[in-house]
Amino acid sequence: MTERKLYVKSYGCQMNVYDSHRMADLLAPEGYVETGEPENADLIILNTCHIREKAAEKVYSELGRVRQLKEGAARAGRRVTVAVAGCVAQAEGEEIIRRAPVVDLVVGPQSYHRLPDLLARGQRQETGIVATEFPVEDKFGFLTLPSIAKTKSRGVTAFVTVQEGCDKFCTFCVVPYTRGAEVSRPVEAILVEVANLAASGVREVTLIGQNVNAYHGQDRDGRACTLGGLLRRIAEVPGIARLRYTTSHPRDVDDDLIAVHRDLPLLAPQLHLPLQSGSDRILAAMNRRHTRADYLRTIDRLRGARPDLALTSDFIVGFPGETEADFAATLRIVDEVGYSGAFSFKYSPRPGTPGATMGDQVAEEVKSERLARLQAAINRNAAAFNARCRGLTFDVLMEKPGRLPGQLTGRSPYLQPVQAMAPRELIGTMVPVVITDIGTNSLFGVLADAPRIEAESRIVQSLAALGA
Numbered sequence: 096m097t098e099r100k101l102y103v104k105s106y107g108c109q110m111n112v113y114d115s116h117r118m119a120d121l122l123a124p125e126g127y128v129e130t131g132e133p134e135n136a137d138l139i140i141l142n143t144c145h146i147r148e149k150a151a152e153k154v155y156s157e158l159g160r161v162r163q164l165k166e167g168a169a170r171a172g173r174r175v176t177v178a179v180a181g182c183v184a185q186a187e188g189e190e191i192i193r194r195a196p197v198v199d200l201v202v203g204p205q206s207y208h209r210l211p212d213l214l215a216r217g218q219r220q221e222t223g224i225v226a227t228e229f230p231v232e233d234k235f236g237f238l239t240l241p242s243i244a245k246t247k248s249r250g251v252t253a254f255v256t257v258q259e260g261c262d263k264f265c266t267f268c269v270v271p272y273t274r275g276a277e278v279s280r281p282v283e284a285i286l287v288e289v290a291n292l293a294a295s296g297v298r299e300v301t302l303i304g305q306n307v308n309a310y311h312g313q314d315r316d317g318r319a320c321t322l323g324g325l326l327r328r329i330a331e332v333p334g335i336a337r338l339r340y341t342t343s344h345p346r347d348v349d350d351d352l353i354a355v356h357r358d359l360p361l362l363a364p365q366l367h368l369p370l371q372s373g374s375d376r377i378l379a380a381m382n383r384r385h386t387r388a389d390y391l392r393t394i395d396r397l398r399g400a401r402p403d404l405a406l407t408s409d410f411i412v413g414f415p416g417e418t419e420a421d422f423a424a425t426l427r428i429v430d431e432v433g434y435s436g437a438f439s440f441k442y443s444p445r446p447g448t449p450g451a452t453m454g455d456q457v458a459e460e461v462k463s464e465r466l467a468r469l470q471a472a473i474n475r476n477a478a479a480f481n482a483r484c485r486g487l488t489f490d491v492l493m494e495k496p497g498r499l500p501g502q503l504t505g506r507s508p509y510l511q512p513v514q515a516m517a518p519r520e521l522i523g524t525m526v527p528v529v530i531t532d533i534g535t536n537s538l539f540g541v542l543a544d545a546p547r548i549e550a551e552s553r554i555v556q557s558l559a560a561l562g563a
């Protein structure tokens with residue numbers, strides 16, 4: 096089989112990162128080997144995001160660069176195939192090929208398991224192939240598990256999609272249109288995937304889904320399993336040392352999930368629970384189907400179960416009709432919750448969503464000014480959260496070499512990046528680190544058991560030298 100080079104670029108959310116890996120795994124048996132250099136690629140896949148206008152526009156400017164690469168390769172007698180995958184592909188379909196004729200193939204998030212077949216059609220000189228239907232077959236049933244070597248090269252943490260799509264229809268959001276109706280994967284299929292990851296050295300798994308806590312996949316007996324139940328099952332997989340899940344909807348935090356935060360030591364004390372706005376009026380207009388008080392009550396219950404729980408959120412400023420008083424309510428709740436961090440965005444009207452045609456759209460300057468104030472409040476809270484970590488000892492899962500020689504970087508239980516001087520053999524292990532300094536984006540620390548760990552690492556090194 097001739098070896099061909101594949102370059103995949105992922106935009107947007109973690110599910111796209113997961114999907115990009117699955118596409119590479121699916122194409123490996125076809126002779127495609129991944130490359131980090133688009134200039135050498137025979138197949139370029141842009142796995143796109145449509146959540147905000149800016150995200151979609153990025154794809155078109157990247158396609159301009161890709162066109163130059165493709166034309167350059169053609170002059171040298173080499174054919175490059177260009178595919179657009181992901182949510183822009185789903186939302187815009189043929190329009191992409193009209194606007195960017197460099198694109199050979201458009202494939203939506205529910206059709207990418209058909210890539211080998213679609214590419215074969217491309218090889219037969221068919222052009223302008225568009226696959227954006229929501230096929231009845233289960234995409235996951237067609238996806239291949241990566242080889243152990245492949246997973247190893249991807250590191251000690253991994254995402255696993257357990258749920259996809261959304262039935263909530265928040266009025267600002269394209270996800271229910273691009274990813275489709277909510278679907279949960281069966282428990283056993285997820286357990287096989289996690290066991291495979293654990294066998295290749297993955298220690299931390301983050302379960303992902305657009306609305307992950309709406310998970311209701313079937314267990315072996317055909318009964319629906321909750322996310323709490325799934326987390327309990329995954330915690331039993333040998334080798335898995337830490338679990339996370341994202342993104343959750345406040346409406347779907349049930350008693351069982353709260354109990355799991357109390358009962359499961361493997362579950363990290365950190366939760367991304369997007370609130371979007373602190374104003375009841377705006378929450379209603381967004382169709383979030385809960386109030387500010389409901390959210391605060393849910394957080395109280397979660398913190399009752401796990402007092403050190405770190406919370407993060409997403410916020411949108413300048414949703415249609417948002418007044419200064421509504422925005423002030425958002426600023427207040429940021430301080431009230433004391434988030435360890437949050438993402439914040441200017442409202443971006445998405446074609447086809449109810450928000451786009453609502454009256455009272457907020458002026459761009461007002462959005463920018465509110466975003467700056469909100470980000471200042473978030474940063475203040477994040478800095479206070481980080482400052483409280485000085486002197487504490489955290490279990491850090493070491494992931495990769497750090498910024499400085501001799502340093503490793505990993506994550507604290509609260510998802511903060513932590514840098515510490517440590518031997519390379521500790522990559523993939525959970526080590527206690529005493530936090531000594533607080534940076535803007537990461538914490539710095541020293542190994543709590545430095546003498547013991549150094550001695551162990553010397554033993555590991557000498558065994559390695561002996562070829563053991």
Ligand code: 5AD
Nearest residue numbers: 267268369409410411440441442443
């Ligand atoms: N405009 C701005 N932000 C949006 N998000 C989703 N849709 C939009 C939009 N139209 C944000 C929400 C969501 C996050 C993933 O992206 O805050 O939680």
Ligand code: SF4
Nearest residue numbers: 261263264265268270
């Ligand atoms: Fe979009 Fe709302 Fe569904 Fe989240 S819950 S994916 S914001 S529609």
